[in-house]
Amino acid sequence: MRRLPILVAALAVSVALSPFPVFATRTVTLPLAVHVEDARRGEVPEWLRRANVYYAPAGVRFQVSHTRPLPAGARHLADNRARHRLARRLVRRAINVFFVDAIVDRWPSRATARAAARVGRRPSGRLGGAHIRKPDRRPKSYVIVLAYPERPGATAVGLAHELGHVLGAPHHADPDNVMSYGPARRGFDASQRRMFRRRAQRLLRAGDVRRVRRSPDR
Numbered sequence: 461m462r463r464l465p466i467l468v469a470a471l472a473v474s475v476a477l478s479p480f481p482v483f484a485t486r487t488v489t490l491p492l493a494v495h496v497e498d499a500r501r502g503e504v505p506e507w508l509r510r511a512n513v514y515y516a517p518a519g520v521r522f523q524v525s526h527t528r529p530l531p532a533g534a535r536h537l538a539d540n541r542a543r544h545r546l547a548r549r550l551v552r553r554a555i556n557v558f559f560v561d562a563i564v565d566r567w568p569s570r571a572t573a574r575a576a577a578r579v580g581r582r583p584s585g586r587l588g589g590a591h592i593r594k595p596d597r598r599p600k601s602y603v604i605v606l607a608y609p610e611r612p613g614a615t616a617v618g619l620a621h622e623l624g625h626v627l628g629a630p631h632h633a634d635p636d637n638v639m640s641y642g643p644a645r646r647g648f649d650a651s652q653r654r655m656f657r658r659r660a661q662r663l664l665r666a667g668d669v670r671r672v673r674r675s676p677d678r
Contacts, residue, residue: 487516488660491525491672493551496559498529500607503615504559507607510616511623514638518653520660522623525672526551535561543590543604547597553670555626556602557619563587563606575631575641589618591625599668601626617645624652627659 494504504524512521528549537543537560550556565572568583576583590604603622608614617638624639629652635642637649648656663669 487519487521488657488664489521489523489672490660490663491554491669492522493526493528493554493556494524494559495528495530495534495546495549495556496607497532497535500559501527503607503612506612507559507615507619510613511620514617514620514647515623515656518648518656518660520627520656522555523672525554525670530558530560534558537563537604539564539566543592546602546604547592547594550594550597550602553598553668555599555623555669557622558602558604559607559615560604561607563590563604571631578631578633579635579640579642581641588614589622591622599626599663621645624648624656627656629655 492508496504504527508522508524515521528551534542534546534549537546543563546556546558549558563586565583565585565587568576568585572583572587587604588606591601592604593601603619603626605615605618605622608618620638629639629648631641632639632649632652634640634649636644636646637652638645638647639652664671
C-alpha cells in the first residue's frame with residue numbers, strides 16, 4: 461500500500477510533461493458559418509476535416525452550422541476595405557469563415573512582415589488568410605481563407621491558422637508551428653492547445669457562439 465502514493469505522484473508528473481494534454485470532459489465543439497461559392501461547397505468537409513486534426517489534441521472541434529453562398533464579387537478581395545465589407549454577411553453567434561480566390565495585400569502589416577521574416581520570407585502582396593476583428597460583433601472577429609486550387613492540405617492549414625487567431629494565438633516563431641509562416645507547419649504546442657480549449661469554452665459560456673450538437677464525421 462505504501463507504493464500507491466508513489467505511483468500516483470509518478471502518474472501526475474507523466475501527465476504534466478506529456479505533449480498532449482489529457483481531458484476528462486468531452487470535446488468542445490464550435491459552430492462555423494461557412495461562406496463559399498456553390499462550385500466549391502463540396503470541398504469544405506475535407507478542408508475542415510484536415511483542420512480539425514490539428515485541434516483534436518486540444519479537445520476542440522469545429523463544425524459547420526451554416527453554409528452561405530459567396531457572390532462572385534466577393535471572391536477576389538482587392539484591398540482591406542473589401543475584407544471589411546464581408547462583415548455585412550456575418551451570421552450571428554458563429555465563427556464566420558469566407559473561402560475566397562484571392563486576398564491582395566498591398567500594404568502588409570508589421571505583424572505580417574515580422575511573421576514572414578522569421579522564416580526568411582518577405583510579404584508577397586497576397587495573403588493566404590486574414591483575421592478581421594469586429595469588437596461590436598459576437599464573436600468579435602471573422603476569418604478569410606484562400607481556397608487553393610487542388611491543394612486541400614494548404615487550404616486546411618490556412619484555415620487552422622486563422623482559427624488559431626480567433627482563439628487568441630499570435631504568430632509563432634517556430635516554422636513547424638501552424639501559427640507561423642513556415643512551409644511545413646505540423647501542429648500546435650502544448651501551451652497553445654491549453655489556451656484553445658479555455659478560449660473555446662469561454663466563447664460558449666459568454667454566448668458569443670451557439671452550442672451545436674456534434675454530428676459524426678462523414
